[in-house]
Amino acid sequence: MLYLVALLLHCLPLAMGQYDICKSWVTTDDGPSWEFYACQPKAMRMKDYVTVRVDPAGITCGDPPERFCTHENPYLCSDECDASNPDLAHPPKLMFDSEDEGLATYWQSVTWRRYPEPLLANITLSWNKSIELTDDIVITFEYGRPTIMMLEKSLDNGRTWHPYQYYADDCMEAFSMPARRVRDLSTTSANRVLCTEEYSRWAGSKKEKTVRFEVRDRFAIFAGPDLKNMDNLYTRLESAKGLKDFFTVTDLRMRLLRPALGGTYVQRENLYKYFYAVSNIEVTGRCKCNLHANLCTFKEGSLQCECEHNTTGQDCGKCKKNFRSRSWRAGSYLPLPNGSPNACAAAGSAFGNCECYGHSNRCSYIDFLNVVTCVSCKHNTRGQHCQHCRLGFYRNSSAELDDENVCIECNCNQIGSMHDRCNETGYCECKEGATGPKCDDCLPNYYWRQGCFPNVCDDELLLCQNGGTCYQNQRCICPVGFKGVLCQQSRCEADKKDCNGGPSVHGSLGTILLGVLALQLRGWVDL
Ligand SMILES: *[C@@H]1O[C@H](CO)[C@@H](O)[C@H](O)[C@H]1NC(C)=O
Numbered sequence: 001m002l003y004l005v006a007l008l009l010h011c012l013p014l015a016m017g018q019y020d021i022c023k024s025w026v027t028t029d030d031g032p033s034w035e036f037y038a039c040q041p042k043a044m045r046m047k048d049y050v051t052v053r054v055d056p057a058g059i060t061c062g063d064p065p066e067r068f069c070t071h072e073n074p075y076l077c078s079d080e081c082d083a084s085n086p087d088l089a090h091p092p093k094l095m096f097d098s099e100d101e102g103l104a105t106y107w108q109s110v111t112w113r114r115y116p117e118p119l120l121a122n123i124t125l126s127w128n129k130s131i132e133l134t135d136d137i138v139i140t141f142e143y144g145r146p147t148i149m150m151l152e153k154s155l156d157n158g159r160t161w162h163p164y165q166y167y168a169d170d171c172m173e174a175f176s177m178p179a180r181r182v183r184d185l186s187t188t189s190a191n192r193v194l195c196t197e198e199y200s201r202w203a204g205s206k207k208e209k210t211v212r213f214e215v216r217d218r219f220a221i222f223a224g225p226d227l228k229n230m231d232n233l234y235t236r237l238e239s240a241k242g243l244k245d246f247f248t249v250t251d252l253r254m255r256l257l258r259p260a261l262g263g264t265y266v267q268r269e270n271l272y273k274y275f276y277a278v279s280n281i282e283v284t285g286r287c288k289c290n291l292h293a294n295l296c297t298f299k300e301g302s303l304q305c306e307c308e309h310n311t312t313g314q315d316c317g318k319c320k321k322n323f324r325s326r327s328w329r330a331g332s333y334l335p336l337p338n339g340s341p342n343a344c345a346a347a348g349s350a351f352g353n354c355e356c357y358g359h360s361n362r363c364s365y366i367d368f369l370n371v372v373t374c375v376s377c378k379h380n381t382r383g384q385h386c387q388h389c390r391l392g393f394y395r396n397s398s399a400e401l402d403d404e405n406v407c408i409e410c411n412c413n414q415i416g417s418m419h420d421r422c423n424e425t426g427y428c429e430c431k432e433g434a435t436g437p438k439c440d441d442c443l444p445n446y447y448w449r450q451g452c453f454p455n456v457c458d459d460e461l462l463l464c465q466n467g468g469t470c471y472q473n474q475r476c477i478c479p480v481g482f483k484g485v486l487c488q489q490s491r492c493e494a495d496k497k498d499c500n501g502g503p504s505v506h507g508s509l510g511t512i513l514l515g516v517l518a519l520q521l522r523g524w525v526d527l
Pocket residue numbers: 055056120121122255
């Protein structure tokens with residue numbers, strides 16, 4: 001019995017800390033060797049690694065010094081914010097310090113002295129690293145929570161932003177959205193962006209201070225109320241499209257849109273009691289390492305995964321050099337309980353010497369040729385080892401053979417070139433008269449018009465005669481009385497009868513003759 005307890009205790013840490021080791025040295029029938037597992041870093045207090053930015057400039061109180069009061073004590077406006085006095089200053093960093101027992105330290109905005117112009121502030125948190133949230137985001141407000149605010153997130157270091165959650169005391173009025181609660185979401189809507197009224201009502205500023213983004217409640221949809229069934233959550237994270245990304249962020253932004261009112265309307269005669277004050281922003285999560293690392297360290301100002309499985313990059317998002325015999329893949333939580341490492345493989349190790357330079361995951365043995373060849377080469381490559389470029393593509397000389405950008409499209413001009421293939425430096429084969437790498441230019445003495453054609457006229461050798469002018473090398477515009485490609489022929493020579501009359505006389509005489517002919521045919525004139 002004692003022995004059993006000891007065994008259980010021994011096994012417990014491993015069983016509980018799922019995905020916490022990347023590899024272990026095991027002995028099998030074939031002797032000892034490494035075994036690899038999907039692994040992820042521990043969850044951490046992410047506020048310790050964040051950089052913060054508060055907008056607009058001048059929104060932080062104290063410059064110049066300012067008085068304020070509280071909703072509890074609205075007529076005793078003796079509190080002071082003074083940025084130049086450390087005891088009275090409220091800089092942004094106080095949202096991330098460790099709260100000692102007792103007094104809260106907080107960032108504070110200016111008061112709403114410009115009412116009715118809205119009092120707006122953005123608090124942007126950036127990690128320069130993808131983070132997977134593992135617990136609720138908890139924002140603590142002193143002196144009342146905002147009556148309208150919004151949480152946004154970015155997945156690409158702040159280049160693009162998406163709404164994450166809306167908060168208002170009246171969702172319909174503020175955002176034209178019905179109020180919902182995360183608790184009421186279902187398995188198919190677990191990643192829905194919603195508006196909640198739970199964190200914006202007035203309940204006395206001391207009583208309810210926190211605004212949450214509920215990660216646990218969303219996890220609980222899959223893992224049960226106490227998150228006991230994490231296996232189900234991990235299974236869902238692998239299979240439900242977009243679910244993992246929903247909990248992943250590189251940046252968060254709180255858009256504070258209206259402060260606590262402490263009542264139903266704004267008292268214009270006392271605007272000193274309206275402002276924002278944030279004492280803490282708790283973000284709990286782990287570095288996203290694509291299940292290829294169980295450690296994440298803070299180096300050179302940024303978090304970085306300590307990649308295993310022969311992967312590399314800030315998120316272990318690619319294979320190490322010389323380990324690209326198949327394409328990189330994230331590790332997987334499945335199959336339970338240890339997952340799949342999906343490790344990168346050394347060239348030559350994976351499929352009996354079939355290197356595919358990371359452009360294919362599959363090799364196939366061709367019986368009658370007795371060779372192993374890569375199947376379905378990607379990135380516009382082809383060949384037994386995906387070592388050539390497909391027709392219509394050429395080799396990028398500044399890229400390694402295992403680079404995704406190794407093959408560049410030829411882009412031959414369809415009209416000017418013989419076909420859509422090109423040589424190793426990207427030069428296409430041109431039709432007569434065409435030139436340039438892509439055959440979209442004409443040689444001298446050719447002009448472009450749906451292809452290259454030899455000049456009909458020009459200013460050097462093929463001069464238009466008799467005062468004609470050359471139109472875009474395509475034809476001579478001849479003066480009256482001349483014709484021919486270069487206006488070299490006088491109309492008089494061509495038609496001897498009309499030599500004395502000008503072309504206009506020629507015309508009118510003809511018309512008269514035709515008229516006479518017509519009348520004669522009708523029998524009215526007898527010539
Ligand atoms: C807050 O950020 C949003 C989105 O980028 C921007 O449109 C808005 O002007 C910002 N507000 C302030 C007060 O800087």
